[in-house]
Amino acid sequence: MHWLADLLAAIGVVLNGIPQGIMAMSLGFAVFPTAFSFGLVGLINGVASSVAPVSFQAESLALVGHLGHDLRERSSIIFLGASLMFVIGLTGTLPLIVHSLGNQLMAAMMAGVGLMLAKIALQMAHEQPQFGWLSIGLAGVTYLISKDLVWTIAVSVIGTSCYAATTHYRVALPEHVTTRKLQFVRPQFSFKILRGALSLACLNIGANLSYGLITGQMTGQHPNPVNLNLLTSSQALADLGTSLLGGAPVETIISATASAPEPVIAGILMMLIMMLILLLGWLPKLGKVVPSTAIAGFLFILGTIVIFPENATTALHGSLSTVAGVTLVVTALVDPFAGLMTGALLKFGLPLMDWGYKYANLSVNIRIADTAVTIDSIKCHD
Secondary structure (H helix, E strand, O other): OHHHHHHHHHHHHHHHHHHHHHHHHHOOOEOHHHHHHHHHHHHHHHHHOOOOOEEOOHHHHHHHHHHOOOHHHHHHHHHHHHHHHHHHHHHOOHHHHHHHHOHHHHHHHHHHHHHHHHHHHHHHHHHOHHHHHHHHHHHHHHHHHHOOHHHHHHHHHHHHHHHHHHOOOOOOOOHHHHOOOOOOOOOOOOHHHHHHHHHHHHHHHHHHHHHHHHHHHHOOOOOOOOOHHHHHHHHHHHHHHHHOOOEOOOEEOOOHHHHOOOHHHHHHHHHHHHHHHHHOOHHHHHHOOOOHHHHHHHHHHHHHHHHHHHHHHHHOOOOOHHHHHHHHHHHHHOOHHHHHHHHHHHHHHHHHHHHHHHHHHHHHHHHHHHHHHHHHHHHHHO
């Protein structure tokens, strides 16, 4: 009966990903080309026996939607960010980057992302209060009772959608979102897009490290079976292709398929089911009747209760607590790249400044000592 447990685990992760896929459509991303991203990573995972699948990720979608003004800007951010991540994965420098910055700064950046998600959720609720606040309320109550994110996203999205149906809610999605054709989106470059790509790369570094390794731990295998460089490369390769076609990014997630009897098979099965849903056009049909703000409750709980507390605790306990605190706040107010770079400058810059201060004091003391010796010599001569 292993196959049944694998199938149920795969279906559970698919149900968790569908509302985030609807969020991707609300940002203007095309669903048809995104299907091939799931197929590509599924193929790579099958060849490499990787237990870490990819799917729609609320954090990256919220960040790209926040940083990009339209589809072309958002696709360009994903393309450039994926290019950076592909180089990092191919050269095997991800562990080196994480080791250089340290767990405290990475955790601080992720905690700041948690606050960003909460802020975005509140903005969504402000734009569509009748749906957004209902979603947040349902998500809060459900999580307090169940302590389970799958139930939280299911109840908040389904409940909000049912209420929307009573108001005869319906939205017309843009043609490029629902069409089953491949349309090239030419990337553009600007300082804004560069900043967005660097922010997305910083988020993905943190997510690959935390979500990827957590998924690996869920298998119960020792050592952790997740190859971070392979995970980073395959995810980036998928995003490189789909971004040129206006598709949504697919990123690392914490996947329940890792706890299935056959975690590799369950992960591949999940991605194949999601690919089939996208190819058959079922997701756009849901997107027409499900308000985009139905995801607001999940984002709020994910940011404030799941991501922020644990990462903030890690960040603010240790020798770099002050630097981590600054990193957290800058990330929340600006973006992950600004937060992580601020933290890195403080971490490596403050010791240099302290060394320079001590060197300057030593030089002054030497000059004073030399002057005293000279004066004493003159007195002795006299």
